[in-house]
Amino acid sequence: xxxxxxxxxxxxxxxxxxxxxxxxxxxxxxxxxxxxxxxxxxxxxxxxxxxxxxxxxxxxxxxxxxxxxxxxxxxxxxxxxxxxxxxxxxxxxxxxxxxxxxxxxxxxxxxxxxxxxxxxxxxxxxxxxxxxxxxxxxxxxxxxxxxxxxxxxxxxxxxxxxxxxxxxxxxxxxxxxxxxxxxxxxxxxxxxxxxxxxxxxxxxxxxxxxxxxxxxxxxxxxxxxxxxxxxxxxxxxxxxxxxxxxxxxxxxxxxxxxxxxxxxxxxxxxxxxxxxxxxxxxxxxxxxxxxxxxxxxxxxxxxxxxxxxxxxxxxxxxxxxxxxxxxx
Amino acid sequence: xxxxxxxxxxxxxxxxxxxxxxxxxxxxxxxxxxxxxxxxxxxxxxxxxxxxxxxxxxxxxxxxxxxxxxxxxxxxxxxxxxxxxxxxxxxxxxxxxxxxxxxxxxxxxxxxxxxxxxxxxxxxxxxxxxxxxxxxxxxxxxxxxxxxxxxxxxxxxxxxxxxxxxxxxxxxxxxxxxxxxxxxxxxxxxxxxxxxxxxxxxxxxxxxxxxxxxxxxxxxxxxxxxxxxxxxxxxxxxxxxxxxxxxxxxxxxxxxxxxxxxxxxxxxxxxxxxxxxxxxxxxxxxxxxxxxxxxxxxxxxxxxxxxxxxxxxxx
Numbered sequence: 001x002x003x004x005x006x007x008x009x010x011x012x013x014x015x016x017x018x019x020x021x022x023x024x025x026x027x028x029x030x031x032x033x034x035x036x037x038x039x040x041x042x043x044x045x046x047x048x049x050x051x052x053x054x055x056x057x058x059x060x061x062x063x064x065x066x067x068x069x070x071x072x073x074x075x076x077x078x079x080x081x082x083x084x085x086x087x088x089x090x091x092x093x094x095x096x097x098x099x100x101x102x103x104x105x106x107x108x109x110x111x112x113x114x115x116x117x118x119x120x121x122x123x124x125x126x127x128x129x130x131x132x133x134x135x136x137x138x139x140x141x142x143x144x145x146x147x148x149x150x151x152x153x154x155x156x157x158x159x160x161x162x163x164x165x166x167x168x169x170x171x172x173x174x175x176x177x178x179x180x181x182x183x184x185x186x187x188x189x190x191x192x193x194x195x196x197x198x199x200x201x202x203x204x205x206x207x208x209x210x211x212x213x214x215x216x217x218x219x220x221x222x223x224x225x226x227x228x229x230x231x232x233x234x235x236x237x238x239x240x241x242x243x244x245x246x247x248x249x250x251x252x253x254x255x256x257x258x259x260x261x262x263x264x265x266x267x268x269x270x271x272x273x274x275x276x277x278x279x280x281x282x283x284x285x286x287x288x289x290x291x292x293x294x295x296x297x298x299x300x301x302x303x304x305x306x307x308x309x310x311x312x313x314x315x316x317x318x319x320x321x322x323x324x325x326x327x328x
Numbered sequence: 329x330x331x332x333x334x335x336x337x338x339x340x341x342x343x344x345x346x347x348x349x350x351x352x353x354x355x356x357x358x359x360x361x362x363x364x365x366x367x368x369x370x371x372x373x374x375x376x377x378x379x380x381x382x383x384x385x386x387x388x389x390x391x392x393x394x395x396x397x398x399x400x401x402x403x404x405x406x407x408x409x410x411x412x413x414x415x416x417x418x419x420x421x422x423x424x425x426x427x428x429x430x431x432x433x434x435x436x437x438x439x440x441x442x443x444x445x446x447x448x449x450x451x452x453x454x455x456x457x458x459x460x461x462x463x464x465x466x467x468x469x470x471x472x473x474x475x476x477x478x479x480x481x482x483x484x485x486x487x488x489x490x491x492x493x494x495x496x497x498x499x500x501x502x503x504x505x506x507x508x509x510x511x512x513x514x515x516x517x518x519x520x521x522x523x524x525x526x527x528x529x530x531x532x533x534x535x536x537x538x539x540x541x542x543x544x545x546x547x548x549x550x551x552x553x554x555x556x557x558x559x560x561x562x563x564x565x566x567x568x569x570x571x572x573x574x575x576x577x578x579x580x581x582x583x584x585x586x587x588x589x590x591x592x593x594x595x596x597x598x599x600x601x602x603x604x605x606x607x608x609x610x611x612x613x614x615x616x617x618x619x620x621x622x623x624x625x626x627x628x629x630x631x632x633x634x635x636x637x638x639x640x641x642x643x
Contacts, residue, residue: 010465013462013466014465014466014469014470017466017470018470021470021475022478025478025479025482026482029482029483033482033483033484036484138364138614141610141613141614142606142609142610144609144613145555145559145605145606145607145608145609145610145612145613146602146605146606146609147559147562147563147566147581147602147605147606148563149563149566149581150562150581150598150601150602150605150606151602153581153585153590153598153602154598154599154602156590157590157593157595157598161590161591161593162593255468255469256468256469256502258471259469259470259471259472259473260471260472260473262471262473262474263471263472263473263474263563264473266473266474266477267473267563267566267567270567271585281474281477282567284481285477285481285567285568285569286568288481290481290482293477293478293481294478296474297474297475297477297478300471300474301470301471301474301475304469304470304471305469305470308469
């Protein structure tokens with residue numbers, strides 16, 4: 001329970017840090033970008049919207065702490081301002097519409113990537129020195145260095161444009177209306193395949209290399225050797241003795257890995273014109289729509305932080321040693 | 329000290345002995361057994377050479393819009409031309425200049441910060457350490473690329489120097505965590521205690537005793553920070569957040585994407601810059617296989633092996 005409390009404390013602290021960074025950045029920047037933005041939108045916005053924008057980006061005479069309290073209050077109440085690109089649609093509505101696509105895409109492909117990476121890591125470590133072991137780790141090193149968006153572009157070019165195997169854009173066929181039908185579900189899956197493949201290929205390498213390292217180390221432990229001496233089957237040794245223990249350290253980096261994958265996924269969405277938050281982020285960046293940009297940064301940070309929190313709780317259940325002090 | 333003095337004397341001794349000359353022999357040994365670092369170095373030198381001696385390899389200016397647009401590769405234009413009639417090979421060769429400089433510069437900034445913010449607080453201990461450890465952990469889990477995008481979006485069309493600084497300033501947390509845990513284990517070792525008892529000052533112990541033993545970790549950090557920086561720079565420029573008139577691998581991809589390279593089948597425009605980024609990343613990672621082996625016996629002694637798992641998981 002103390003462990004959960006501790007992680008909860010860290011979650012709150014990091015959420016607060018993300019929100020504060022978001023507040024401080026536009027006020028810290030030289031040349032005050034918000035003034036420029038508001039200057040550009042003068043005449044297109046209502047006086048009230050302009051006033052709200054000025055408040056949001058600190059162009060008022062109120063003291064900073066006052067601005068900060070109002071900002072935090074607005075944040076908690078879901079009042080994230082109006083998007084300028086889609087004026088006068090609230091930022092929160094754009095996010096609510098695009099976030100499910102991103103969560104679905106990133107969630108499924110991360111799970112696949114972790115699973116495939118770990119299995120291949122176990123396999124290469126078990127057959128160390130074998131032919132796969134000489135190829136896969138080097139390939140994983142290469143795929144980990146590939147820019148997500150470039151790989152996505154290539155896949156789109158070859159599989160979509162040249163061979164017509166996959167659609168070139170969007171998350172479902174435009175001839176279908178969103179509904180709970182079989183045809184619609186198939187269309188969504190079909191459109192998600194190529195972006196998901198991009199994310200899986202680019203992010204799998206890290207899991208493979210990490211798992212291989214841990215596995216090799218675990219295989220050298222005495223209890224594995226003892227198990228071997230007892231005549232346990234290879235399968236039992238590999239899965240139940242070594243892999244189960246080796247998988248634990250891989251999970252400690254989950255939060256960081258998650259942040260990295262989400263960043264890559266944003267760019268992947270842009271390449272595939274996939275209507276998630278990454279695609280909206282591009283629109284926000286191109287139109288210098290700071291309210292939308294801030295909202296998307298926050299929602300991405302919050303999602304990663306919350307996911308990381310749950311993974312760490314789960315991890316604490318799996319490995320008593322991480323539950324801080326009291327077990328050791 | 330919890331460990332008996334006698335038992336660890338043997339382990340701390342070798343860390344004293346190899347200072348300058350034997351390190352080369354260790355390198356030679358590694359290289360003889362494992363060719364990967366050599367290949368990695370060759371790849372990096374190849375791209376650095378292309379960038380440095382760019383005018384030797386191409387007669388055309390990378391920005392001259394003097395040719396027929398969207399031509400495929402030919403004897404005159406090895407990698408064809410862009411939609412606005414620039415020579416892709418020239419852009420490829422010259423683009424490496426900024427892309428590599430930004431990568432190495434921000435890798436360097438991130439590593440210096442990682443050493444300062446990871447090592448110093450851990451060595452000093454107390455509330456400074458607790459605070460910095462918390463800050464590091466927070467920076468680690470806040471997704472880096474979205475943060476970079478927000479920062480560079482506030483700076484209008486950030487130039488390469490700004491991008492390098494911003495990437496460096498946001499990319500230190502991972503290294504700081506690794507270096508912190510290593511400093512904590514090292515500063516508890518007997519050879520550190522011994523030199524402190526021998527009357528060396530706190531600073532001298534840190535700089536002359538602890539830092540040299542962390543060198544391979546610092547180099548590994550430099551390698552991965554640089555890979556991350558090259559990728560991050562390309563991502564930002566691909567989004568159009570960089571200065572689009574600067575010729576880099578990232579802006580090449582930006583123009584290829586916005587110039588409709590994909591739908592006109594201009595693969596020669598899309599493939600080279602991304603491939604260069606991936607190959608440089610591969611080269612750096614291959615070099616790191618060598619650095620890893622150089623440090624492995626010491627790593628094993630100080631029991632920071634789990635940190636290698638993090639490294640694998642992130643990249």
